[in-house]
Amino acid sequence: MALAAAWALVQTIGWPIKTSLYPRAVGIPLFLLAVAETLLSLRRGEEKDDGEALDVALSQDVSPDVAARRTAAVIAWIGGFYVAIILIGFPRAIPLFVFGYLRIQGKESWALSILLAALAWLGFDLLFVRLLHTPFADGMLWRF
Amino acid sequence: MADALIGALLEVLRWDALSFMLIGVAVGFWVGLLPGLGGGTTLALMLPFVYRMQPVQAFAFLLGMHSVVATTGDITSILFGIPGEGTTVATILDGHAMAKKGEAGRALGAALASSLVGAVVGAAALALAIPVVRPLVLTFGSPELFMLSILGIAFIASLSGRKPRLMLRGFLAGALGLLLAAVGQDPQAGNLRYAFGSLYLWNGLSLVPVLVGFFAIPEIIDLAVRGTAIAGDAPVGRVTGVAQGVRDTFRHFWLTIRCSIIGTYIGIVPGLGGGVAQWIAYAHAVQSGRTPAERQGFGKGDVRGVLGPGAANNSKEGGALIPTIAFGVPGSSSMAILLGGFLLVGLTPGPEMLTRHLNVTLAMVWTIVLANIITVAASLAFLNHLARLTAIRGTLLLPFLVLLTFVGSYTANNSLGDIAVMLLFGGLGYLMVRFKWPRAPLVLGLVLGEIAERYLWISVARYGTSWLGRPIVLVLLLLTVGVIVSTLIQQWRERARPEPAGATGAG
Numbered sequence: 001m002a003l004a005a006a007w008a009l010v011q012t013i014g015w016p017i018k019t020s021l022y023p024r025a026v027g028i029p030l031f032l033l034a035v036a037e038t039l040l041s042l043r044r045g046e047e048k049d050d051g052e053a054l055d056v057a058l059s060q061d062v063s064p065d066v067a068a069r070r071t072a073a074v075i076a077w078i079g080g081f082y083v084a085i086i087l088i089g090f091p092r093a094i095p096l097f098v099f100g101y102l103r104i105q106g107k108e109s110w111a112l113s114i115l116l117a118a119l120a121w122l123g124f125d126l127l128f129v130r131l132l133h134t135p136f137a138d139g140m141l142w143r144f
Numbered sequence: 145m146a147d148a149l150i151g152a153l154l155e156v157l158r159w160d161a162l163s164f165m166l167i168g169v170a171v172g173f174w175v176g177l178l179p180g181l182g183g184g185t186t187l188a189l190m191l192p193f194v195y196r197m198q199p200v201q202a203f204a205f206l207l208g209m210h211s212v213v214a215t216t217g218d219i220t221s222i223l224f225g226i227p228g229e230g231t232t233v234a235t236i237l238d239g240h241a242m243a244k245k246g247e248a249g250r251a252l253g254a255a256l257a258s259s260l261v262g263a264v265v266g267a268a269a270l271a272l273a274i275p276v277v278r279p280l281v282l283t284f285g286s287p288e289l290f291m292l293s294i295l296g297i298a299f300i301a302s303l304s305g306r307k308p309r310l311m312l313r314g315f316l317a318g319a320l321g322l323l324l325a326a327v328g329q330d331p332q333a334g335n336l337r338y339a340f341g342s343l344y345l346w347n348g349l350s351l352v353p354v355l356v357g358f359f360a361i362p363e364i365i366d367l368a369v370r371g372t373a374i375a376g377d378a379p380v381g382r383v384t385g386v387a388q389g390v391r392d393t394f395r396h397f398w399l400t401i402r403c404s405i406i407g408t409y410i411g412i413v414p415g416l417g418g419g420v421a422q423w424i425a426y427a428h429a430v431q432s433g434r435t436p437a438e439r440q441g442f443g444k445g446d447v448r449g450v451l452g453p454g455a456a457n458n459s460k461e462g463g464a465l466i467p468t469i470a471f472g473v474p475g476s477s478s479m480a481i482l483l484g485g486f487l488l489v490g491l492t493p494g495p496e497m498l499t500r501h502l503n504v505t506l507a508m509v510w511t512i513v514l515a516n517i518i519t520v521a522a523s524l525a526f527l528n529h530l531a532r533l534t535a536i537r538g539t540l541l542l543p544f545l546v547l548l549t550f551v552g553s554y555t556a557n558n559s560l561g562d563i564a565v566m567l568l569f570g571g572l573g574y575l576m577v578r579f580k581w582p583r584a585p586l587v588l589g590l591v592l593g594e595i596a597e598r599y600l601w602i603s604v605a606r607y608g609t610s611w612l613g614r615p616i617v618l619v620l621l622l623l624t625v626g627v628i629v630s631t632l633i634q635q636w637r638e639r640a641r642p643e644p645a646g647a648t649g650a651g
Contacts, residue, residue, distance in 0.1 A: 001316060008323055011338065018332035022597045023323060030319035037312055057444065058362070058577055059370045067369045074368035078361070078546060078570075082563060085550070098543040106539030116540070120547060127178075128551060135558050 002034035077101055089139035091129070095121040149271070152506030156514060161204040161507075164197065168208030169515050173522065175209070176216030176228050178548065186213070187481045191488065199489045200507045206485050207461075207511045210478060211263060212519040214457040218255040219523065222450070223248060223534055224374065224545055225363030226356065226552075231457040233355050233587065234422040238442060238449025240363065243374055245445050248531040253389020254447050255454040256520045258400050261393060262455035263516035265404035266411065266462025267509045273412075273466045274498050274505065284413060287611035290599035291620035292413060293592045296420050297322070298627040299427040300585040314585045317576070321589020322596075324349055331598045344561035348594065351419065352556035353566035355587065360549045361570025362577045367538045367545070374534040374541070386527055392447045399432050399448060400455045407456030411463025419591045423584060425456030431630075462512055469497045469505055 009027045012020040062070070077097075084093035099117035102108040108116075128134045155161060168190075175186045187210050194202035217228030222239035235255060242251035284292075297318065304314020327338045328348030339345040367374060393400055403425035410421040429452030433439035442449050468479040471494065486493050497505050523530070533541070553566035576583050603611045611617060 001320065008338065015335060016333055019330040019335040019337060023326045023337060026319055026322040026326065030316065030323055033312060033316045033319060037316055040309065058366050062369055070369045070371065071365055074365050081546060081550065082567060085563065086560065094547060098547065101543040102540070108539065120544065124551065134555055
């Protein structure tokens with residue numbers, strides 16, 4: 001974060017004062033705080049008694065190995081869905097993703113996977129395409 | 145006034161106006177439940193339908209729809225950890241934590257009851273403000289709005305956590321949020337900042353994909369990691385905690401009222417909006433914790449973390465209507481769209497709305513109240529079915545949550561850039577949760593940064609440095625210092641005081 005703040009500050013060089021004042025006013029304390037946090041991390045490491053952030057906490061019930069494997073899997077699915085949307089567009093990527101996830105990752109039955117994929121596509125098509133007329137671009141593969 | 149109020153109620157209860165309100169409520173109910181489909185967008189989509197309506201019918205339809213989206217948005221936030229609306233993000237922190245513990249019914253009961261209280265307070269404020277609205281709004285110029293945004297930023301101190309290290313991280317996250325608010329064209333000269341040559345970033349970061357990714361992606365990953373239903377192994381069955389959630393609202397009634405007033409006031413002030421109201425109300429709820437153990441329970445399922453934002457995000461609608469009706473100055477983007485509704489039905493916002501068209505104004509008050517009563521009653525009727533969604537096994541639910549997250553983000557600007565931003569902030573949100581960094585300060589910084597910069601420049605251009613001596617500016621400055629100092633004193637006392645054994649949160 002200190003590096004990001006430093007980069008943000010360097011970017012403001014050459015900007016007019018009206019453009020640069022706000023990012024500098026925010027970037028300088030951000031840089032200083034980030035340096036302080038870095039030094040604390042190096043000096044004390046991740047201390048146990050830092051307490052809980054005022055936020056939700058991730059589950060601790062699963063072993064770290066399993067958690068890492070499942071995290072990687074779900075990130076891959078999410079990333080894959082994004083790539084599918086870019087390549088073949090929303091309307092085709094949605095049933096493909098829902099079916100693929102349910103059948104391969106969820107190990108659900110063929111019938112249930114197909115049924116839910118069809119329902120997902122139908123709900124999407126009725127609400128967003130036909131009712132709201134949201135423009136969804138065709139995928140890159142369909143532009144050639 | 146009493147006669148006018150009764151007359152307006154009878155007008156709203158006429159079959160035609162009531163029918164339009166019920167249609168509006170039904171639309172708003174589903175819009176609130178679906179992430180990404182915002183109340184403002186739907187308001188714009190529904191605007192053409194009011195052409196042929198009478199004013200009371202038109203506002204029964206439009207306001208009936210708009211005033212309930214935050215109520216049902218809370219339901220999605222609590223059950224799935226995905227913000228149903230941009231204004232219902234803060235409800236996730238404790239509401240979804242309660243759902244994970246099998247207390248979805250209690251959280252929903254609390255959210256619905258506090259939403260109703262908030263809506264009634266906001267509507268009452270609208271009715272009561274009619275005679276005094278003019279001096280109230282005119283006291284706030286750009287310097288006061290700037291200081292109000294600084295006061296909001298000061299709440300980062302209470303949203304960070306109780307230990308010094310967490311406080312440092314909270315301020316870091318807040319500063320990062322403020323810096324991210326600088327992305328796009330600067331409000332003064334129009335020069336581009338941190339846009340990477342991308343047209344998508346010219347208007348800055350869009351809040352919907354940022355919030356959806358920031359809060360939904362970590363929950364989705366966690367759901368996949370656990371491999372269970374949202375409620376885990378906790379028995380869901382028939383929802384039994386609803387009455388307890390409603391009772392919680394009355395047990396913490398003054399907190400609910402205070403948060404409703406916060407929401408109303410932030411709604412009145414043009415340019416701040418519900419995104420700010422919910423976080424300030426949440427911070428206030430955290431501050432209401434009397435002991436360190438109580439305050440540490442926030443974020444882990446303290447019902448007060450549901451009541452505060454639940455009340456504020458509904459009361460703001462009544463507040464935002466005040467400047468819209470009285471001056472034609474919209475209190476939020478949704479109100480700007482609603483302003484179009486005024487013109488479509490042949491009304492001009494301004495003094496006439498408080499004299500000649502007083503019946504329409506008072507009909508709006510009743511619409512907000514009745515629409516929320518109907519929505520809360522309908523939600524309570526379906527609560528068992530809604531809460532059972534948390535018992536569906538994760539593998540079945542997850543692709544639909546991912547789908548809602550993607551489509552919800554995309555609909556913000558109909559751009560694939562929205563999804564990229566959602567994924568980027570989803571990753572950042574996950575890392576922050578993983579390494580125990582508070583996310584709320586970043587959101588507060590991002591929401592308030594742009595407002596603060598805009599009003600600072602207007603203040604300087606209009607008043608030079610003399611605005612620093614304006615009385616309300618000084619009062620707000622003192623309040624800002626008070627918020628930070630009181631948090632630091634609380635923290636110092638907590639460190640000085642030994643923790644009582646076996647203390648638990650009050651949730």
